Structure formats: structure tokens, C-alpha cells
Amino acid sequence: MSSDYGAMTPTETETARGRPWACLRQFSVFMENRVGNLTDLMRQIERDDLKVVGLSILDSVDFAVTRMIMDNYERAHEIFALTGLTVFENDVIGIVLPDDPQPFTEICRPLLRAEVNIHYAYPLMHRRRGQGSVALYVDDLDLALTALEPTDLTVVTEQDLAEGDEFL
Numbered sequence: 001m002s003s004d005y006g007a008m009t010p011t012e013t014e015t016a017r018g019r020p021w022a023c024l025r026q027f028s029v030f031m032e033n034r035v036g037n038l039t040d041l042m043r044q045i046e047r048d049d050l051k052v053v054g055l056s057i058l059d060s061v062d063f064a065v066t067r068m069i070m071d072n073y074e075r076a077h078e079i080f081a082l083t084g085l086t087v088f089e090n091d092v093i094g095i096v097l098p099d100d101p102q103p104f105t106e107i108c109r110p111l112l113r114a115e116v117n118i119h120y121a122y123p124l125m126h127r128r129r130g131q132g133s134v135a136l137y138v139d140d141l142d143l144a145l146t147a148l149e150p151t152d153l154t155v156v157t158e159q160d161l162a163e164g165d166e167f168l
Helices: 037-047 075-085 103-113 141-148 158-163
Strands: 024-032 053-057 063-070 086-096 120-128 131-138 154-156
Touching: 024 037, 024 075, 024 103, 024 158, 037 053, 037 063, 037 075, 063 075, 075 086, 086 120, 086 141, 103 131, 103 141, 120 154, 120 158, 131 141
Parallel strands: none
Antiparallel strands: 024 063, 024 086, 053 063, 053 120, 086 131, 086 154, 120 131
């Protein structure tokens, strides 16, 4: 086994087709459901000059799951590692809403053809050329990306968020 395994060499972020990794990292933060908890979390994030690009909250009587996408994944990952909160990460697909009278139908159609199930979706505070964006959590990420590839739909990448194209 090589002694330099895991050395500080950067991981290549482009796909085999020469594009940036076509997914966004979502943080799911488990918190006690009490007044002020979300405000405390937002203060901590914004104090470190991060922008919350996507936010979805699922709550119950005792706890809440706050799903978040940030403009800088690496910095957000470091901050969450220091908080002591229970945080899980997973990949979601960001898609720019097409300029169409039925933009969600245009997004769902290729996923339906590929038999990809959308578990949940929420809006992103990211715009490209005036168009809004949406985050999708799907049951088969690779199949979904393959189904979206031949369409005219634009996938939002981490690089797009880091460059700060446009935010609402």
C-alpha cells in the first residue's frame, strides 16, 4: 500500500465528458424543534460568509430536518463538522427552470421516461439568465443525469454556485 494514499492531492471534479460534477451537495441537519434554533443555525452559517442557496424544512413535534444547499460546499462542510450537530450529506440535482409555460413538466418528462422517481424538490435561490432553479432528490442519480443529458435542460453545478451567477 502506497504511503501517499489520501495525500493532499485534489480530487478531479470533472466527469469523463469533461464537465464539472453535475450534482449539488445537500446538508440535512437534524435539530431539536424549538423556537430560535433555525435562527441560531443561520447566524452561524452567515457569520462565515456563506450563502444558503436552497432551504427546505421538514418538522415534527420533537425535531426538524433542515435540508440546505450552500454556495461553497467545502467551507460549509468544515463549519458543520465543528458544530456538533447531526448532519448528513447527499447529492441532489440542480436544474435551471426552462423558459416554458410548463417548466416542471419539461423537467419531469425525461425522468418519467427513464422511470426515475423524484422523492422531493425545492426551489434554489440561484438564477441563470433570469431563470429560476430547482433542486431534485431522485432515487437513481446516475440514471437521472443520463436521462437529462440529451435534453435542453441546464444542470446547476457546485461551480455555478461558487461563481455566484445570480442569486435572488
